Amino acid sequence: MTLSCLSNAICRILVTVSLFSALFLGTATREASGADPIKVLVVTGGCCHDYDYQTKAMQLAAKEQGIDIEWTIVFEGGKGTRAKIELYEKSNWADGFDVVVHNECFADTDDASYIRKITDVHRNGVPAVVIHCAMHTYRSAKVDDWREFLGVTSRHHEHQSRYAVEVTEKDHPITKGIPEGYKTPMDELYIVEKVWPNTKVLATSKSEKTGEVQPVFWTNNFGKARVFGTTYGHSNDTFTDSIFLATVVRGIVWAAGK
Ligand SMILES: [Zn+2]
Known part of the structure; x- marks a missing residue:
């Protein structure tokens, strides 16, 4: 979880400007179509990453x-x-949301009763998308609830590189937009020590150190909830990459059951 995000000032300005115009136009489109939007709650913050940029992207x-x-x-x-x-702290903290995106990074929070306030809501049916450092969040906790919710257990990562992504589930709606030969921008490879039983791995990358294959995109069934996860998402370069972003958006739509 080193702080080495490479921010690109021009990209950042373009994202911000485009976002505000797109959001303004989007409101008009939604009102005209009358369709229900997907209600997404993003919980973000903590160590090591530019969450403002990532959220806007x-x-x-x-x-x-x-x-x-x-x-x-x-x-x-x-x-x-x-x-x-x-x-x-509220028992109904996710009421009204179709999907919760967890893009937070709190490795040393270890209070089991606090963690279960989060996972119980998901177990009861609130879908989720989990990104990058969410996998190392609550790493110090002795209970496994959060890891079972994520669908993978990971406690460390390897160096940054441009990792090749091999799609193992080519017909899945989330991964079918990832082209053959896709490589990530510079990003960290998370080492997954356990894949939980309800997890379906959608795509993998190989360690440059050991050659071992690691899950990088997956789905999980946690209680009544659909969960989509990716261990990528360290840098602003990744959150400027249209293929990564499109995959995350498809993950949100899939998790919402749309
Ligand atoms: Zn990171």
């Missing part, structure tokens, strides 16, 4: 794909590795 990508999403952003917890988000 996801919003813009959805708009560019014509996916109508009503976003609620909870960006809390500072920049450290230990925090508790006030939102989770």
Whole structure:
């Protein structure tokens, strides 16, 4: 979880400008069509990554794909590795949302009862998308609830590189937009020590150190909830990559059951 995001100032300005115009136009389109938007809650914050940029990039990508999403952003917890988000104190914290995107990074928060306030809501049927450092969030916890929810157990990552992504489920609606020969922007390879039983691996990448194959995109069934996950998403370069962003958006749509 080193802080080495390579921000690109021009991309950042373009994303921000495009986002505001797209969001404005999107409101008009939604009102004209009368279709229900997907209600997405993004919980983001913590160590090591540019969550403001990443959130805006996801919003813009959805708009560019014509996916109508009503976003609620909870960006809390500072920049450290230990925090508790006030939102989770309410038992009905996810009511009204179709999908919760977890893009947070709190490795040292280890309070089991706090963690179960989050996972119980998902177990009861609230779908989720889990991105990158969500996999190392609650890493210090002794209970496995969060890892079972994610669908993978990971505690460390290898160096940044441009990793080749091999799609193992080519007909899945989430991965069918990933082209043959796709390589990530510079990103970290998370080492997955356990794939949980309800997890279906959609795509893998190979360690440059050991040659071992690691899941990088997957789906999980956790209780009544659909979960889509990816271990990629470290840098702003990844969140500027149209193939990665489109995959995340398809993951949101899939998790919502749309
Ligand atoms: Zn990272």
